[in-house]
Amino acid sequence: xxxxxxxxxxxxxAMLGMTEGNGHPYSWxxxxxxxxxxxxxxxxxxxxxxxxISKQPKNxxxxxxxxxxxxxxxxxxxxxxxxxxxxxxxxxxDPKDVxxxxxxxxxxxxxGSEHVERCKPFVEANVPIFVDKPLCDSFNDxxxxxxxIDEGKPIISSSAMRYFKEYEPYHQSTYELGDLRYINxxxxxxxxxxxxxxxxxxxxxxxxxxxSIQNLGDRDRNIIHLHHSKGIDINIANIDDMYGGFGLIxxxxxxxxxxxxxxxxxxxxxxxxxxxxxxxxxxxxxxxWEETKELMQLVAAGIKSREEGGIKINLxxxx
Numbered sequence: 275x276x277x278x279x280x281x282x283x284x285x286x287x288a289m290l291g292m293t294e295g296n297g298h299p300y301s302w303x304x305x306x307x308x309x310x311x312x313x314x315x316x317x318x319x320x321x322x323x324x325x326x327i328s329k330q331p332k333n334x335x336x337x338x339x340x341x342x343x344x345x346x347x348x349x350x351x352x353x354x355x356x357x358x359x360x361x362x363x364x365x366x367x368d369p370k371d372v373x374x375x376x377x378x379x380x381x382x383x384x385x386g387s388e389h390v391e392r393c394k395p396f397v398e399a400n401v402p403i404f405v406d407k408p409l410c411d412s413f414n415d416x417x418x419x420x421x422x423i424d425e426g427k428p429i430i431s432s433s434a435m436r437y438f439k440e441y442e443p444y445h446q447s448t449y450e451l452g453d454l455r456y457i458n459x460x461x462x463x464x465x466x467x468x469x470x471x472x473x474x475x476x477x478x479x480x481x482x483x484x485x486s487i488q489n490l491g492d493r494d495r496n497i498i499h500l501h502h503s504k505g506i507d508i509n510i511a512n513i514d515d516m517y518g519g520f521g522l523i524x525x526x527x528x529x530x531x532x533x534x535x536x537x538x539x540x541x542x543x544x545x546x547x548x549x550x551x552x553x554x555x556x557x558x559x560x561x562x563w564e565e566t567k568e569l570m571q572l573v574a575a576g577i578k579s580r581e582e583g584g585i586k587i588n589l590x591x592x593x
Contacts, residue, residue: 276377276399276400276401276402277377278377278400278402278428278554278557279554279555279556279557280377280378280554280555281555283339284339284340284341285339285340285341285377285378285551285554285555286341286343286344286375286376286377287306287340287341287342287343287344287376287377287378287379287380288342288343288344288345288346288366288369288372288375288376288378288379288380289302289303289342289344289345289346289356289362289379289380289382290345290346290347290369290372290379290380290381290382290383290392291346291347291348291369291381291382291383291392292347292348292349292352292353292356292382292383293348293383293384293385295463296382296383296384296406297318297319297320297322297323298382298384298406299345299347299352299356299382300315300318300320300323300355300356300359300360301320301323301326301327301543302342302380302382302543302547303342303345303356303359303360303362304327304335304359304360305335305336305337305540305543305544305547306336306337306340306341306342306547307335307336307341307342307360307361307362308335308336308337309335309336309360309361310327310335310359310360310361311358311359311360311361314355314358314359315327315328315359317355317359318355318359322539326539326540327540329540330540334540334544337544337547337548337551340551342360342362342380343362343363343364343375343376344362344363344364344365344366344371344372344375344376345357345360345362345364345365345366346365346366346367346368346369346371346372350365350367353365369392369395370395373395373396373399373401376401377402377554378401378402378403378404378428378554379396379401379402379403379404380403380404380406380550381393381403381404381405381406382406383406384406384407384408384467385466385467386408386409386410386411386412386415386466386467386573387410387411387412387415387466389405389409389410389415390410390415390418390419392405393405393422393429397422397427397429400427400428402428402429402430402553402554403427403428403429403430404430404431404550405429405430405431406431407431407432407433407434407467407470407471407474408431408433408466408467408469408470408569408570408573409429409431409566409570410570410573410574411466411570411573411574411577412574412577413571413574413578413592413593416567416570416571416574417593419570420567423563428553428557430550430553430559430560431566432474432546432549432560432561432566433470433471433473433474433475434471434539434542434543434546435471435472435474435475435521435536435542436474436475436477436478436542436546436561437541437542437543437545437546437549438475438521438536438537438538438541438542439538439541439542439545440534440535440536440537440538441475441478441479441523441534441536444479444525444532444534445478445479446478446479446481448479448525448527450529450530451525451526451527451528451529451530451531451532452527452528452529452530453504453505453527453528454479454480454504454505454506454525454526454527455505455506455507455526455527455528456506456507456508456509456524456526457476457479457480457506457507457508457509457523457524457525457526458508458509458510458511458523458524459472459475459476459508459509459510459511459522459523459524460472460510460511460512460513460516460519460520460521460522460523461510461511461512461513461516461519461520461521462512462513462514462515462516462517462519462520463512463514464493464494464496464512464514465489465493465496465498465512465573465576465577465580466573466577468512469496469498469510469512469572469573469576470569470573471521472498472510472512473510473569473572473573474569475521475523475536476508476523477565477568477569479525480502480504480506480508481504482564482565482568483502483503483504484500484501484502484503484568484572484589485501485502485503485588485589485590486500486501486586486587486588486589487499487500487572487575487576487579487586487587487589488500488579488584488585488586488587489576489577489579489580489584490584491512491580492580493580494513494514495511495512495513495514496510496511496512496513496576496580497509497510497511497512498510498511498512498576500572520536521535521536522534522535522536523535568589571589571592572589574592575587575589575592
């Protein structure tokens with residue numbers, strides 16, 4: 275029987291899944307386990323992970339009394355390298371094989387449309403789940419997650435952008451700028467996968483209360499306009515190959531303005547994972563479900579707006 279919260283023992287985690295372009299099973303496993311095989315890490319296909327992990331002092335690695343003990347990836351060869359890199363003891367042939375062997379699972383994939391299917395076996399077994407961003411990208415899937423949440427299933431999802439230390443001083447604290455009137459966020463890759471990064475960058479700054487969203491772009495160039503009930507207009511430029519703008523945000527108020535760029539990826543990932551461990555220990559969610567729900571509504575509404583010719587969607591009219 276699954277124990278939750280997990281108060282007084284070592285937490286065993288399973289790292290599950292890997293999708294193209296997403297190396298979280300490598301970095302998250304290293305950050306949690308606090309160790310890596312340098313020779314194997316050099317073979318990791320994600321240069322950015324090699325770079326920021328290699329730069330970390332050893333005492334910054336690891337989360338106390340927690341271990342990724344099992345791994346499964348969609349391509350079995352990936353699991354072999356992840357296990358070697360992060361010194362993970364067990365590779366499983368089927369993700370469901372970890373049920374009864376671990377205390378919680380991390381679904382380390384970023385295709386929201388797959389997450390209901392990937393999570394279902396663990397929801398049914400009452401295994402706590404952390405789901406990589408975005409939790410989902412459609413209103414139908416959001417209804418399923420809502421039902422699971424209503425049933426008390428232990429599910430958490432977030433973007434690491436919430437935890438970047440460069441943004442933290444402005445979380446619900448922008449008084450020196452006056453009343454916020456305009457925000458601009460730039461982001462690379464697709465809206466389906468990375469729109470949540472842009473949204474979760476700004477959400478802790480402005481808080482809940484988005485009223486509308488409009489996507490005037492296309493699949494490669496998503497140009498978003500949002501309105502917030504605090505009287506803030508927000509633009510997100512989510513352009514496929516615009517890597518130079520990853521995590522760049524401008525905050526403009528009635529008194530002053532500032533531009534901020536995210537840099538410390540390791541810090542954000544570790545704090546994100548620590549927040550999940552704290553949830554496993556206490557049962558206290560890092561953020562209320564209603565915030566996650568509003569963010570997923572925005573992701574799904576941004577897709578709907580684009581697919582319907584750039585219509586404006588009022589959040590009060592979606593569910």
